[in-house]
Amino acid sequence: MVVAKSNNLSDSLEDYLEDIFNLEGKSDVARSKDIAKLLGVAKPSVTGALKLLAKKGLVNYRPYGYVTLTDSGVAEAARVAGKHNIIKSFFVNILGVDAKVAQEAACKAEHALGPAIISRLLDFTDFITRTNGSGSDLADKFKRFRKRQHRINK
Amino acid sequence: MVVAKSNNLSDSLEDYLEDIFNLEGKSDVARSKDIAKLLGVAKPSVTGALKLLAKKGLVNYRPYGYVTLTDSGVAEAARVAGKHNIIKSFFVNILGVDAKVAQEAACKAEHALGPAIISRLLDFTDFITRTNGSGSDLADKFKRFRKRQHRINK
DNA sequence: TGACAAAGTTAGGCGAGACTAACTATAATT
DNA sequence: AATTATAGTTAGTCTCGCCTAACTTTGTCA
Structure with a gap:
């Protein structure tokens, strides 16, 4: 099930782009080797991706x-x-998922969820994080709820 | 980013399996033609997938x-x-996403989310659906919250 | 029951995205 | 400045998942 995207970017190319973005944020520059390491691919795969991204006008690439x-x-x-x-924050702060698990799931889910859902998810995380009438945080309430639900397994 | 799965099933094969499951539920039998239609692929793609699934012992297949x-x-x-x-229910009942959009997103997200997250998502949907102290359903509260947030766009 | 329609399969091919092996260019070290 | 290590590229290959065209099997109906 390969999905046509409006932006014409495959999941794979979106991943490259995102990692370059993060590397730039950290060290002002993205080195091919680091991209490869971050994505867990071999160096020639990076070269190939960079050429594609350059052709789309998304990166400045020179051999x-x-x-x-x-x-x-x-x-x-x-x-x-x-x-x-947004996805990771929901997983961690609302669902209480382990940060590493959330990180990896967000990497995949970010390609699956369109703007309508993302927008709502952002609002919802915002909403649920706030204190409500009872003076108790809902995410905390959920943690206790879940503990009760699963106490039999503990 | 192609991901190794513990069950050794690609996203694509999981989709075939799921559709066969749903077709069986409706008419006790899955016809190749209907699988093709449901997945939006050509008939030979179905034949190929069925052979793979048969080799894995997941379907009974005879030409x-x-x-x-x-x-x-x-x-x-x-x-x-x-x-x-579980995913679709969260999207529709909690986030208030349109059913069709939710359906399509769930099709993709189901391959991205592992058991740790799914389990929590199920519990959370359960939790949030219940009436809380104020006597008002939280999903409804969120709808109003969102309406307030976005009233400027309306 | 024989002809035709519908369903399914086979064969061959294509693009995406990864890989390895071998090569080239740049950087670092002495 | 020459050597060597590191980074990056090229060339070629593989797998996956899809496709079309052509063929075979099965079902239908007069």
Whole structure:
């Protein structure tokens, strides 16, 4: 089930873009080797992806040179990274999922959820994080609820 | 980013399995033509998938014969379909997402979310659906919250 | 029961995205 | 500055999942 995207970017290319974005944020520059390591792919795979992204005008690529995002590359990457954070935040802060598990699941789910759902998920996380009438945080309430539900397994 | 799965089933094969499961539920039998239609693929793709699933012992397949799930096929398919329903239910009943959008997103997200997250999502949907102290359903509260948040766009 | 329609299969091919092996360019060290 | 290590690229291959065209089997109906 390969899905046509409006932005014409495959899941794979979105991942590259996102990682370049994160690397730029950390060290102002993305090195091919680091991209490969972060994504868990071999170096030639990175070269191939960079060429594709360059053709789409999303990265500035020159053989043996440093990699930077173009303006539209930054925009695209930020969109993907934003999804990632919204999803991960929901998993961690609301569902109480382990950070590492949440991180990995968010990596995959970010390609599955469109703007309608992402927007609602963001609002919902915001909503549920707030203190409600009872003066007790709902995420905490849920943790206790879940503990009760599963006490038989503990 | 192709992901290794513990069950050794690709996203694609999980989709076939799930659709066969649903077709069996409706008419006791899955016809190749209907699988193709449901998944939006050409008929030869179905033949190929059925052979793979048969090799894994998940479907009973004979050329030109009807397709049924084996016991382990049912188990696998039920697991996937279960995920699907939990995710869709959260989208629709909690986030208030349109049913069609939720359906499609769930189709993709079901491959992204592992048991730790699914289990919590199920509990959470259960939890949040219940009436809380204020006597008002939280999903409803969220709808109002969201309406307030976005009233500027309306 | 024979002809035709519908369903399913086979054969061959294509693109995406990964890999390894071998090569080239850049950087670092002395 | 020459050597060596590291980074990056090229070339070629593989698998997966899809496709179309052509063929075979099964079902229907006059």
